Amino acid sequence: MTRIFSWPSIDDAPVARGGPGIGRRLLTLSQRLAAQRYRPAVYALLATVIGCGIVLSVMMERTTAQIRLRSAPLFEHQVPLLGELAHLEDATQRYHHAINRLEGRRGAVERFLETDEAFGEDLTLGLARLREGMGDDPEVAQLRTVASRITRAGPRYAQALAAQQAPRRAERTMLAAINRDLIKLRDTIQVLEGRSRAAITASSNATEASVAGITRMVHMFNVLSLLTAIFMMYHIWVRFRSEDELAHQAGHDPLTGLPDRRTFELRLQELPEQPYTVVLGTIDRFGAVVGGYGHGFGDRMIQSLVARIDATAQRHGGQVFRLDGANIAVLYRLARHDPALADATDALLCSVRTPFTCDNHELFSSLSLGAAGFPDDGITPGALLRNADAALRQARRAGGDQLLAYSRELNARTEHRLGLEAGLRRAIERGELEVYYQPQQCLSTNALVGFEALLRWRHRGEMVPPSEFIPLAEETGQIIALGNWVLRQVCQQAALWQRLGAQPLTIAVNISPRHFSHGSFLDNVCQALHASGARPDTIELEITEGVVFAGGERAIDVLRALRELGLQLSIDDFGTGYSSLAYLKRFPIHKLKIDQSFVRHLAPHTGDAQIVQAVIGLGHNLGLSVIAEGVETEQQYAMLRGWRCDEIQGHYYAFPLNAAEATAFIVQASMAGGHAAPAPAALAG
Numbered sequence: 198m199t200r201i202f203s204w205p206s207i208d209d210a211p212v213a214r215g216g217p218g219i220g221r222r223l224l225t226l227s228q229r230l231a232a233q234r235y236r237p238a239v240y241a242l243l244a245t246v247i248g249c250g251i252v253l254s255v256m257m258e259r260t261t262a263q264i265r266l267r268s269a270p271l272f273e274h275q276v277p278l279l280g281e282l283a284h285l286e287d288a289t290q291r292y293h294h295a296i297n298r299l300e301g302r303r304g305a306v307e308r309f310l311e312t313d314e315a316f317g318e319d320l321t322l323g324l325a326r327l328r329e330g331m332g333d334d335p336e337v338a339q340l341r342t343v344a345s346r347i348t349r350a351g352p353r354y355a356q357a358l359a360a361q362q363a364p365r366r367a368e369r370t371m372l373a374a375i376n377r378d379l380i381k382l383r384d385t386i387q388v389l390e391g392r393s394r395a396a397i398t399a400s401s402n403a404t405e406a407s408v409a410g411i412t413r414m415v416h417m418f419n420v421l422s423l424l425t426a427i428f429m430m431y432h433i434w435v436r437f438r439s440e441d442e443l444a445h446q447a448g449h450d451p452l453t454g455l456p457d458r459r460t461f462e463l464r465l466q467e468l469p470e471q472p473y474t475v476v477l478g479t480i481d482r483f484g485a486v487v488g489g490y491g492h493g494f495g496d497r498m499i500q501s502l503v504a505r506i507d508a509t510a511q512r513h514g515g516q517v518f519r520l521d522g523a524n525i526a527v528l529y530r531l532a533r534h535d536p537a538l539a540d541a542t543d544a545l546l547c548s549v550r551t552p553f554t555c556d557n558h559e560l561f562s563s564l565s566l567g568a569a570g571f572p573d574d575g576i577t578p579g580a581l582l583r584n585a586d587a588a589l590r591q592a593r594r595a596g597g598d599q600l601l602a603y604s605r606e607l608n609a610r611t612e613h614r615l616g617l618e619a620g621l622r623r624a625i626e627r628g629e630l631e632v633y634y635q636p637q638q639c640l641s642t643n644a645l646v647g648f649e650a651l652l653r654w655r656h657r658g659e660m661v662p663p664s665e666f667i668p669l670a671e672e673t674g675q676i677i678a679l680g681n682w683v684l685r686q687v688c689q690q691a692a693l694w695q696r697l698g699a700q701p702l703t704i705a706v707n708i709s710p711r712h713f714s715h716g717s718f719l720d721n722v723c724q725a726l727h728a729s730g731a732r733p734d735t736i737e738l739e740i741t742e743g744v745v746f747a748g749g750e751r752a753i754d755v756l757r758a759l760r761e762l763g764l765q766l767s768i769d770d771f772g773t774g775y776s777s778l779a780y781l782k783r784f785p786i787h788k789l790k791i792d793q794s795f796v797r798h799l800a801p802h803t804g805d806a807q808i809v810q811a812v813i814g815l816g817h818n819l820g821l822s823v824i825a826e827g828v829e830t831e832q833q834y835a836m837l838r839g840w841r842c843d844e845i846q847g848h849y850y851a852f853p854l855n856a857a858e859a860t861a862f863i864v865q866a867s868m869a870g871g872h873a874a875p876a877p878a879a880l881a882g
């Protein structure tokens with residue numbers, strides 16, 4: 198199991214909002230695809246409903262017209278006719294009763310005659326209406342014939358009764374004839390009534406059939422509309438959910454589900470003018486994790502870690518935003534000096550420190566935080582962000598795993614740094630850089646054996662110490678351009694000294710880790726050698742332990758290639774990094790440079806003395822030469838010489854010199870050491 202950075206366990210971490218949890222709220226992809234696939238069906242259904250609606254309207258219009266056509270004669274003729282026939286039937290019935298009551302009661306003749314008269318009027322009127330409604334119908338004609346017979350026979354019978362002249366038998370015959378005619382009259386009326394009723398029934402049956410047909414169609418249309426409406430509702434629901442999802446995505450980071458940078462900026466602008474604090478954070482060494490384990494692994498770590506940060510921040514009333522990569526922002530409605538804010542940010546730092554296991558790796562990481570509060574550290578969102586960012590950078594530079602709050606001094610430092618950064622970008626073209634050469638002495642012969650090239654920068658008339666601008670160049674990537682420039686200068690200087698016949702000297706060039714691991718490094722070295730014509734064995738490259746140990750096999754390959762080119766290689770500041778003796782054995786190097794921190798307080802029987810002796814012994818046992826740097830005193834010189842250290846470099850022997858001074862130094866040294874030296878004038882040229 199490899200131990201790298203601390204990281205919360207993916208398994209035990211709460212589900213990130215962008216992970217599976219989001220699926221519960223938002224539509225699945227298959228649902229969305231299904232909705233898209235149904236689109237032609239939606240159009241087809243809608244077209245069908247519209248078409249059916251039009252057809253149905255036309256059909257309803259036609260059916261209504263038919264019904265109206267059918268029912269008009271009914272209401273105009275048949276129904277009044279039926280009423281008329283019923284009236285005639287009643288009248289006939291009444292006449293029948295009246296004439297039968299007359300028999301044997303002669304005194305009632307007067308009253309009968311009145312009935313007869315009324316009956317006659319009813320018949321006349323009724324027949325006239327029947328003729329109007331039914332025309333020259335044979336039944337009507339028959340009715341008329343029978344009716345006129347009755348109206349003629351009735352009064353005659355009544356008068357015969359009143360006069361008492363006719364024999365009784367004749368009276369009965371007359372009455373029987375009238376009764377027969379009355380029955381015929383009633384039958385004929387009933388036949389006509391039956392016909393009329395049949396016509397009404399036929400018409401209403403046809404109407405009912407039409408109404409039933411159209412009603413069925415309306416029901417079918419309703420069912421179709423209902424189904425379409427349900428389908429459309431589903432479709433619209435899917436669409437609304439997609440819109441919701443899009444709206445959510447527009448303001449949220451897809452990986453973590455947290456609100457994104459844009460939302461954060463909007464949120465800052467909306468905040469009321471009450472104290473709040475902006476905390477910017479970044480996961481330390483996240484780039485190394487991604488570089489080593491890939492982006493997929495990095496994504497899972499971000500998801501998991503951000504879930505922890507979010508949960509912790511929420512417990513303290515903070516809102517988390519993912520800005521990009523490993524960068525987050527947390528917004529607290531607390532003043533920056535509020536003790537509750539210190540608790541909240543401490544909890545954030547702790548939440549990331551807890552180690553966890555993923556893919557068989559136990560990972561350890563940490564968080565850097567920078568805070569700026571409204572209104573003390575800025576009153577506009579832009580100023581707050583700038584200041585929180587400056588604090589964050591400072592926290593990272595100080596090693597990470599901590600919170601730094603913005604302060605005016607920090608701001609001044611940041612501004613100074615930014616000024617230096619901008620100045621450094623133009624330092625080469627402005628001719629502000631110069632290479633100095635610090636002489637190195639052989640302890641067995643006391644002769645000058647070489648120089649270390651040290652870069653100097655005069656910015657706005659003042660020297661900027663390398664300890665300030667070299668790390669800055671390293672951080673901003675400008676070290677590659679600077680390193681190449683130094684390489685070219687040194688190679689040219691070495692070639693010049695060679696051409697002028699100086700004794701063989703080595704010039705050591707400091708190579709930064711970033712420059713060494715850059716893909717074009719080998720080419721740059723070759724170009725510098727080629728362009729200058731310098732002998733490769735007069736150039737020494739100083740590399741720090743960390744570079745080679747962290748670079749692994751690739752670093753060893755580069756070192757081998759450099760050695761094949763004929764260059765000298767040394768390990769600078771030896772003893773200050775995480776040296777691996779196993780690796781050291783495999784490095785194709787020539788020299789170890791004991792760091793000046795061991796030399797500075799060198800005195801007999803001290804720990805430093807033990808270390809320096811041990812390094813000298815180690816170097817010699819590995820077949821390497823050893824140089825001690827930072828030698829300032831005679832005592833240091835004597836001790837190192839006594840321990841058989843090969844070379845020294847330091848103020849005791851010489852300070853760093855510019856090119857002209859170094860040339861003069863070579864001349865002097867060669868004269869003092871008995872070496873054949875060129876004329877000083879020629880060397881200076």
Ligand code: C2E
Pocket residue numbers: 635650651652662663664667680683707708709769770793826827828829846847848849853
């Ligand atoms: P370094 O490579 O360890 O260089 C030795 C440093 O010790 C130099 O500091 C030198 O001036 C200083 N020094 C030499 N003798 C003595 C002494 O007796 N006493 C004291 N106190 N100091 C002494 P300098 O020039 O300030 O450079 C500092 C560091 O900057 C160098 O440490 C090196 O790491 C880096 N550096 C300088 N020039 C370059 C360069 O061209 N490229 C790169 N990548 N780094 C450079």
Ligand code: MG
Pocket residue numbers: 649707739769
């Ligand atoms: Mg050095």
Ligand code: MG
Pocket residue numbers: 769770790792793826
């Ligand atoms: Mg050094």
